[in-house]
Amino acid sequence: MVSSISQRMVLRVVLVAVVLCLLVTSSIAELPRFKHPPKPQQSLNLLVVGDWGRKGTHNQSLVANQMGIVGKKLDIDFVISTGDNFYEDGLKGDDDPAFYESFVDIYTAPSLQKKWYNVLGNHDYRGDVQAQLSPVLNLKDSRWLCLRSFILDGEIVEFFFVDTTPFVDEYFTDPGEHDYDWEGVFPRLPYLSELLKDVNSALAQSKAKWKMVVGHHTINSAGHHGNIEELKHQLVPILEANNVDAYINGHDHCLQHIIEKKSGIHFITSGGGSKAWTGDVKPWNLEEMKLYYDGQGFMSMQITENNADIIFYDVFGNTLHSWSLSKDHNVVASI
C-alpha cells in the first residue's frame, strides 16, 4: 500500500517535470538555421538582388544576365533576395507558372545555379504566402529556399533574415484594394514580439565575426517609400545593441548606401532587380549618403574574416560604387 502511494507520487512528480520541461522548451523558440560555409581557404562570395519578379520585363532579364557574368567571375556561393519576389501580387499557389516565368526561366546562367535565400516582401504577402514557403517549389527548383525569418550561417558571417512586412501598420489599417494573406501572422502583436525576441537572442548569441540583418523593408532610405518608422523604433535598437554591421533591404527600387552617423550601421538597399527609375528621391545628409542610384542593378559581397568588399552594379554590369569594411582597423574605404 505504502509503496503504491509513493510510486504514484513519483509518477506525478515525473509528469509535472515533463510538462514543465515541455513548457520551457516551447517558450524558447529558435529561428531556423541553415549552414552555408565558404569554400576552403576562400572568401564567402554572394550576390544580393531585390524587387525582381516581373517575367523578365522592366530590364529584369538584363539584370539577370549581368548577375550571371559577375556570379561567374566571383564563383559565388549563393544569392540573397531581399523580397518582392513575384509582382504584382505574389504567387497564386505553388503551381503558379509565374515561378517559372519570373525565376526559373530568368536566372538561367550556370553561375546562378546556387542556393537562393529569399525573404518575403509586401507584394508577396498579397498572394498565397504559403506557396512561396512550400517545399513544392524546392522540388521544382532546388535553388529555392524561402522562409519568413531564419538564420544563414556562413561561419565568418551570419545573415539574420527578418520578416518585415507584418511590422508595417498601414498594411493592416489602410490596405486599400489589396488583400494581404496574414495567415500565420495573426495574432499580430505576439507574432512581432516573439520575432523581435528571437532575433535579439540569436544576434546576442552569435559568435560570427560579421552580423548582417536582411529584411525587405527600408529603415533608412531617401527613396520612394523612405524610412519605415515601425522598424526604426522596434528593430533598430536591437541592431544597435548587438553591433550589427549592416542592414540589407529592398522595397525601394534603387541601389543605395547610407552609413548612419549615430550607429555606424551600413543601411544598404538592393532593390533594383527590375522596375526602377521612380524619380522621387528625398534629400539626405550627404555625410551619410554614399550612393543613391535610381535605376536597376544588384550587389556583390566578398567576405573574409577581416574584410567585406561590397560592389553595386548597374544593368550593364558597370561598377557604380564599391567599398570595403574592415574588422582590423574599423576602416571604411570607398573606392
Ligand SMILES: [Zn+2]
Ligand atoms: Zn516592397
